[in-house]
Amino acid sequence: MYSGIYLFICLFCFVLFRDVEFEIIVVDDGSPDGTQDVVKQLQQVYGEDCILLRPRPKKLGLGTAYIHGLKHASGNFVVIMDADLSHHPKYLPSFIKKQLETGASIVTGTRYAQGGGVHGWNLMRKLTSRGANVLAQTLLWPGVSDLTGSFRLYKKSVLEDIITSVVSKGYVFQMEMIVRASRKGYHIEEVPITFVDRVFGSSKLGGSEIVE
Amino acid sequence: MIRTKQYFSHLITCPMRHVIKIITILVAISAIWIGLLQTAVIPNSHTWLLPIYLVVLLGCYGLLMVGVGLMRFPTCPQEAMLLQQDIIEAKEFLKQKGVDFGSD
Numbered sequence: 001m002y003s004g005i006y007l008f009i010c011l012f013c014f015v016l017f018r019d020v021e022f023e024i025i026v027v028d029d030g031s032p033d034g035t036q037d038v039v040k041q042l043q044q045v046y047g048e049d050c051i052l053l054r055p056r057p058k059k060l061g062l063g064t065a066y067i068h069g070l071k072h073a074s075g076n077f078v079v080i081m082d083a084d085l086s087h088h089p090k091y092l093p094s095f096i097k098k099q100l101e102t103g104a105s106i107v108t109g110t111r112y113a114q115g116g117g118v119h120g121w122n123l124m125r126k127l128t129s130r131g132a133n134v135l136a137q138t139l140l141w142p143g144v145s146d147l148t149g150s151f152r153l154y155k156k157s158v159l160e161d162i163i164t165s166v167v168s169k170g171y172v173f174q175m176e177m178i179v180r181a182s183r184k185g186y187h188i189e190e191v192p193i194t195f196v197d198r199v200f201g202s203s204k205l206g207g208s209e210i211v212e
Numbered sequence: 213m214i215r216t217k218q219y220f221s222h223l224i225t226c227p228m229r230h231v232i233k234i235i236t237i238l239v240a241i242s243a244i245w246i247g248l249l250q251t252a253v254i255p256n257s258h259t260w261l262l263p264i265y266l267v268v269l270l271g272c273y274g275l276l277m278v279g280v281g282l283m284r285f286p287t288c289p290q291e292a293m294l295l296q297q298d299i300i301e302a303k304e305f306l307k308q309k310g311v312d313f314g315s316d
Binding site for chain 1: 285
């Protein structure tokens, strides 16, 4: 769990509080007690049915974290995003708006389309990202411009369906999710997002689930 | 131009297994190549090399896409600044609510 998770939760609630019914599910893999305590304090501020802390005993994979969080989700839609503020909650209304407009099963954030962007990536990182994208676009024809992004809004039933059929782990996991969804014929829309990297140091994949 | 786009978008969305689509394209290309060999429209010395040209062309196209993409990579330095402002505001807000976030 990121040390800045309280900031994430605060900004998140600030963006959505009055307009949308939501709960935040924080899946924590054995972080030191200090960070859990801060989340508990936030539970006092926002209510315990708003912020659900669902810790796990030790560090397990990202995919199982999604499945674990999904079990506790009670809404109709699930947003998956990183909790280290590389994904800014301010884009959530645009995700929701897009879904309402188009009735899409999945709305995925793209960093490469007009209006999107990345900050804090060095040349190597950009190169691998661009290279992987071109390769995947040539071979897989996914129909989305950003394959490795992990800022997405899913219909809960759709997420449940896809996540059981995904077999890979780590970096490829996100790609496989969206490619499988595309193959199954789900309606996928994109919204531009910006990605600010390394605000909190480590660049490992992390996530929190939000349910609406 | 629009016709091609419609064709390709149909190719992407039509519910065939993806591997089958790739194989279909390869078979079509092979058929054209063999056809050219048989009818000798182009001198056969050139026709034999066509697949190699194709692969090289694909490779160059790929590199070009990577290069162009790299140059046009969308960046957003102003977002980092906005984020820092948001962080400060959030910290203020939480301090008022009495949340103690310890060392950070």
